[in-house]
Amino acid sequence: MTLLNKIPCTIVTGFLGAGKTTLVRHAIEHNDGRRLAIIVNEFGDVGFDGSLLAECGIPGCDADAVVELPNGCICCTVADDFVPALNRLLDRPEPPEHILIETSGLALPKPLVQAFNWPAIRSRVTVDGVVAVVDGPAVASGAFADDPEALAAQRAADASVDHENPLEEVFEDQLLCADLVVMNKSDLLDEGERARVRAEVEAHLPRAVKLVETAHGALDPRVLLGLNAAAEDDLASRPSHHETEEDHDHDDFESVALPVTAAGSPEDLAARVAKAAEVAGVLRIKGFCAVADKPMRLVVQGVGRRVAHHYDRPWRPGEHRDGTLVVIGLTGFDKDAVAAALKG
């Protein structure tokens, strides 16, 4: 049972590029003055999402309220990183009223939920809800299943099914743990695709879990926060492909940070990123870059073959303007080919 004095924490999970940061940002923006803190975990230690959130410029969102946990996977570094970070937030003179935890797209949520039972934090916090953000177009294109139709027919919530596709396993673990599923990027789907994605996601859910559709993570914080799930008390109904922390590693995935010299134009860089994204096994490309003669920093984001870019802020005086892109992919992806594509 949730004690009144426990601070609620929402765990935002979801595959690489599904829209977790976008959802968290929307929640900060529409938060009605509640004191929020954000913990951001990333695979690939460039601190991209943390930087986007800490520098969001939203009134009332204090950069100190954003804690970055880089270096891989929050579910594997619970003791060293997560619990101390959480305790530091709770020990502040004005502790947050609600904490949002954005996990890396490759993290499994269940070990993190289990961590809420650690004696050091158990009496202080509770998991208000696990929210799984789903990349609608990625599901529609069959990214998480070798044969989506056969798969949908095959299963309901059989967590023992063997998978050859590591993407699918991570995706499923995230759904199996969820209290709320957010089917994002609905703006990129037609009605038929939306129904298909909905059916496929529902086929993976082990319990009656609410599914909402969003575009650009625009979900009312009254829906997102306050689910009151106390998920740490309810682990049995959240099956996982990896029932122990030891069982879980990320050998299936790797990341590399590549320097990029200033681009002639955003379009030129986006074309190079799109080319790099075509290299087999590449899943996600993101980072900051310079554009010749522009005083602004360019944010570049590739999910699959879709590349988005925008200027987020002016370069600071004296700031090093060389860009870096983080590329995350299946282990063994051809980094030389990616580097060559990015060079143009």
Ligand SMILES: Nc1nc2c(ncn2[C@@H]2O[C@H](COP(=O)(O)OP(=O)(O)OP(=O)(O)O)[C@@H](O)[C@H]2O)c(=O)[nH]1
């Ligand atoms: N068209 C469209 N684009 C979206 C939507 N939501 C997010 N995006 C874009 O998708 C890209 C990834 O969004 P993020 O919010 O960074 O995704 P993420 O899940 O935090 O990504 P990782 O942290 O790398 O796993 C960005 O370019 C977003 O602008 C949406 O609903 N529709």
